[in-house]
Amino acid sequence: MRFVIAGKLHGRKSELKRQLEEWELPTGERFEAPQDEFKSGKPTLIRRKEASNLTFAWSMIVPRELSDEESDAMNCLDHILTGTMHSRIYGAARKKGLAYGMFSDTSVGFHDSSWDFGGQVNLDTADGLFDIIVRELKQVLEGNITEAEIDAAKSYALGRHQMGAQTVAQVSNFYTNRYFADGVVKEYEKVPDSINGTSRDIMIRTAREFIGHNISVLAGVSSGERSEIVELNEKLATLFTEK
Secondary structure, three states: OOOOOOOOOOOOHHHHHHHHHOOOOOOOOOOOOOOOOOOOOOOEEEEOOOOOEEEEEEEEEEOOOOOHHHHHHHHHHHHHHHOOOOOOOHHHHHHOOOEEEEEEEEEEOOOOEEEEEEEEEEHHHHHHHHHHHHHHHHHHHOOOOOHHHHHHHHHHHHHHHHOOOOOHHHHHHHHHHHHHHHOOOOOHHHHHHHHHOOOHHHHHHHHHHHHHHOOEEEEEEEOOOHHHHHHHHHHHHHHHHOO
C-alpha cells in the first residue's frame, strides 16, 4: 500500500509516523501490471443520431515506457501543436473556423506509452482539420520546429509548474502521479531543470518513434457514416506510409 500525506506537517511528523507504524497490516507484494500487446485497429464509428458534430480520438502507441526527458519533450510538443489559440494545429483550425476544441496529450505507462489527439469538429469541416493535423505532424517529423517555439513551450511549462503547488491537493497530486505507479518520489525542486533541459532532438526523435511503430487507432462519435471516418483515417495513414 502506498499513500501520500500532504498539508501543514510541521511538528506533527513524528506523531503521524508513530500512528502509522502501529497499524497492524499483513505484509504483501505488489504484482506486476499486466502487459497488453497493441495492434493497429480499424477506424471505429459510434453512431448517435443526436450527435450533429464529430467527436474523435486518435491514439498512437510505442511499446515501452518513455523516460522523463522524453515525456517532458512530448509535453512541450503537445503545447506547440494544440496548447494555445496560436498553436500549430488547434490555433490554425480555430483561425479557419474548423474546430470547436482540439487537444493532444502524451501518457506514460509501465510497458507502453501513448500519444493521443482528440477534439470536436463539424462533419463538413472535419476534412480540413485532419489536413492540418497531417500537415503539421509531417513538419514535426521533418524536424521543422524552431527554438523559439520550444522556448515558449518551456516558459509555459515552467509557469504551470510554479502555479501547480498552491493547494494541498495540487501538492498531493504532484507526488501521487508517479509514486503510486512505480514508487519513485519526484523532486519538486528539480522539475524546472528538467523542463529547461528539453531538447529539440529528443522531441523529434520521440515523435518519429511513435510514427515508426505504426500502432494507432481512430474512433469517433457522430451521426455520420462510417465511410467518413474511414476517409479521415486514410489521411492519417499517410503519416505512416510516407517515411
